[in-house]
Amino acid sequence: MATNRTFTMIKPDAVEKNYIGGILKMINDAGFKIVAMKYTQLSKEVAGEFYEVHKERPFYGELVDYMSGGPIVAVILEKDNAVEDFRTLIGATNPEDAAEGTIRKKYATDISANAVHGSDSDENAEIESNFHFTANEKH
Numbered sequence: 494m495a496t497n498r499t500f501t502m503i504k505p506d507a508v509e510k511n512y513i514g515g516i517l518k519m520i521n522d523a524g525f526k527i528v529a530m531k532y533t534q535l536s537k538e539v540a541g542e543f544y545e546v547h548k549e550r551p552f553y554g555e556l557v558d559y560m561s562g563g564p565i566v567a568v569i570l571e572k573d574n575a576v577e578d579f580r581t582l583i584g585a586t587n588p589e590d591a592a593e594g595t596i597r598k599k600y601a602t603d604i605s606a607n608a609v610h611g612s613d614s615d616e617n618a619e620i621e622s623n624f625h626f627t628a629n630e631k632h
């Protein structure tokens with residue numbers, strides 16, 4: 494996969510509050526192109542595997558319960574400098590620290606239910622995209 498892609502999920506809190514449309518509009522307005530998208534719900538097992546890197550963190554159990562507690566939208570995005578630009582667009586992990594104009598500032602509830610995921614490196618963008626989509630879905 495080219496390095497001009499990143500992976501995002503619209504998280505259960507944002508889906509529940511009907512923010513899918515608003516978040517996708519912010520993503521499109523910022524110049525990202527959607528190249529794959531799926532509405533789905535993660536099992537506890539799959540959510541636990543996705544966040545395995547955080548397994549030793551105190552919030553891991555809560556995170557897995559939350560991420561498997563309702564539907565999500567998984568999306569692969571394309572843009573020049575996608576990973577870094579998308580992290581800027583979503584804002585800080587804790588919405589209290591997120592800059593004005595960011596997705597988390599506008600749509601996040603708290604540090605756990607923070608509306609969206611964004612890959613933190615080109616390498617993880619590829620791993621996370623492959624985790625959620627098959628080769629044929631990624632065209």
Ligand code: UDP
Pocket residue numbers: 547552556585586604605606607609610611613
């Ligand atoms: N998280 C949490 N409590 C914390 C830190 C993180 O519940 O103190 C959750 C939150 O949903 C966050 C996810 O764990 O988005 C992954 O954490 P990370 O540090 O990778 O933040 P991100 O990359 O999502 O900004």
Ligand code: MG
Pocket residue numbers: 611613
């Ligand atoms: Mg992260």
